[in-house]
Amino acid sequence: MLYTTRTTLLCTLIVGLGACERGAPTAAPPDAKTPTPAAEVLIVPPTLGRPLPGLSPAQRRQFEVGRVVFQTEFTPETGLGPLFNAVGCGSCHEEPVVGGGGSNAEEGGEDIEVHATAFHAGSETAQCNDLAAVGGQVIQKQLTPAYSEYTHLTSEPIPAAATDSGHRTTPDLFGFGLLDAVPDGEILALADPDDRNGDGISGRPNRTADGRLGRFGRKAQAATLREFNIDAFVMEMGVTNPGNQTEQTIAGEPLAPGIDPVPEPEITAQQFDATDAFVRFLAPPPRGPFSIGAARGALLFRSIGCASCHVPALVTGANPNRVLRFQIVRAYTDLLLHDMGPDLADICLGQALRSEFRTEPLMGLRFASAFLHDGRATTVRRAIELHDGEARGARNRFLRLTEFEKRALQKFLQTL
Numbered sequence: 179m180l181y182t183t184r185t186t187l188l189c190t191l192i193v194g195l196g197a198c199e200r201g202a203p204t205a206a207p208p209d210a211k212t213p214t215p216a217a218e219v220l221i222v223p224p225t226l227g228r229p230l231p232g233l234s235p236a237q238r239r240q241f242e243v244g245r246v247v248f249q250t251e252f253t254p255e256t257g258l259g260p261l262f263n264a265v266g267c268g269s270c271h272e273e274p275v276v277g278g279g280g281s282n283a284e285e286g287g288e289d290i291e292v293h294a295t296a297f298h299a300g301s302e303t304a305q306c307n308d309l310a311a312v313g314g315q316v317i318q319k320q321l322t323p324a325y326s327e328y329t330h331l332t333s334e335p336i337p338a339a340a341t342d343s344g345h346r347t348t349p350d351l352f353g354f355g356l357l358d359a360v361p362d363g364e365i366l367a368l369a370d371p372d373d374r375n376g377d378g379i380s381g382r383p384n385r386t387a388d389g390r391l392g393r394f395g396r397k398a399q400a401a402t403l404r405e406f407n408i409d410a411f412v413m414e415m416g417v418t419n420p421g422n423q424t425e426q427t428i429a430g431e432p433l434a435p436g437i438d439p440v441p442e443p444e445i446t447a448q449q450f451d452a453t454d455a456f457v458r459f460l461a462p463p464p465r466g467p468f469s470i471g472a473a474r475g476a477l478l479f480r481s482i483g484c485a486s487c488h489v490p491a492l493v494t495g496a497n498p499n500r501v502l503r504f505q506i507v508r509a510y511t512d513l514l515l516h517d518m519g520p521d522l523a524d525i526c527l528g529q530a531l532r533s534e535f536r537t538e539p540l541m542g543l544r545f546a547s548a549f550l551h552d553g554r555a556t557t558v559r560r561a562i563e564l565h566d567g568e569a570r571g572a573r574n575r576f577l578r579l580t581e582f583e584k585r586a587l588q589k590f591l592q593t594l
């Protein structure tokens with residue numbers, strides 16, 4: 179868990195509002211370097227990382243228990259490994275508060291992962307192999323001491339069967355329970371795989387192996403938030419749970435006895451359910467203050483075609499949870515896959531081709547420090563300039579805006 183200068187600065191700025199939830203020092207320690215002032219001062223609202231309003235007392239308690247499990251640092255004695263990327267969910271999803279994104283600006287940091295798959299082209303039968311049989315799509319960067327001693331390795335090698343690999347920064351999770359509650363039909367209605375309306379933007383759904391609509395992960399590979407969370411415990415921390423009791427291993431080899439001493443499942447159903455509730459009930463980030471410039475930018479966002487993919491709002495359907503039922507979620511995504519051109523392309527996943535990515539939700543954008551799936555863009559403007567493929571038209575219209583208009587658009591994006 180890395181405390182960046184940026185966070186310390188943010189926290190120092192908001193002392194007194196009680197918004198710094200991680201117990202940051204109220205003043206910089208005497209030996210701290212003077213932080214370079216950020217170009218734009220970002221205020222972290224005190225409500226960021228809070229639950230959706232209206233939870234029942236029982237749900238509220240489960241949310242708080244879940245936050246504790248989310249922040250737990252696992253050890254080999256409590257289920258960590260044998261392969262893992264980090265010791266807890268909160269080691270990566272931590273900026274600027276628990277449940278947020280990673281310290282993604284840090285090159286080679288633990289919050290940036292390596293994913294690999296194999297694409298087998300064929301005229302009729304192009305297929306993506308997620309390498310599940312040889313250690314899975316997530317390439318773990320760390321081994322527990324016992325496993326490291328046994329294998330003489332310090333990280334999982336990319337399986338020989340892989341044809342492609344790519345990096346993934348850690349996204350924030352604010353408001354994702356609402357995205358889980360959007361009915362499939364609403365997303366499918368936005369798809370236009372054959373581009374019948376001729377706007378150059380198709381958008382198609384990803385599907386899981388059993389045919390369900392995918393929506394989570396940068397390639398929309400996972401169908402439900404629950405399944406994503408189940409696998410996150412195993413893929414990221416090597417913590418098995420009632421939903422997935424299979425440890426990830428090097429090349430998928432069975433584990434020798436004694437290497438992973440804790441019997442499966444390594445957490446209980448209650449612990450898992452609480453973590454799931456924590457993620458599910460995290461409220462979307464409150465919108466930042468709106469200026470006249472931002473209002474102009476919001477109009478430009480629509481008129482140059484950004485909103486064709488970054489659909490401003492989705493509506494949740496009937497849901498057993500009252501707080502998730504018939505809610506508007508201003509996520510700025512259609513949850514569909516779009517071809518973003520050859521430069522951004524990395525791995526295939528499910529039905530997503532190398533160049534296809536899910537429209538990244540822009541809610542919470544102002545809290546991010548690196549942009550696009552692998553964090554290659556250090557500014558929002560650069561992220562827009564790197565849009566290609568189906569987004570080329572919108573990008574070119576952005577490039578033709580006056581500097582004044584570009585700033586207005588950026589002011590709008592700063593409210594998300």
Ligand code: HEC
Nearest residue numbers: 263264266267270346347348349394395396407410411414
């Ligand atoms: C090593 C860092 C790391 C850890 C630890 C980690 N995550 Fe993540 N998380 C990521 C990355 C990277 C992604 C993006 C994955 C992708 O695009 O396929 C992600 C994506 C997600 C998503 C989907 C968000 C989206 O954009 O659709 C959820 C939900 C999630 N994580 C939950 C969890 C939970 C719950 C835990 C703990 C059990 C956890 N994560 C642990 C790095 C991490």
Ligand code: HEC
Nearest residue numbers: 483484487516535536537538549550551561568569572576
């Ligand atoms: C054809 C669909 C499409 C259009 C049109 C489009 N985008 Fe995107 N946008 C995407 C996809 C897909 C990603 C994720 C790409 C990646 O991760 O590599 C993305 C990512 C982004 C990101 C980075 C988000 C993050 O957190 O990393 C920003 C900012 C963004 N878009 C803004 C815009 C703006 C502004 C416009 C209009 C000029 C626009 N987009 C037009 C599909 C689109």
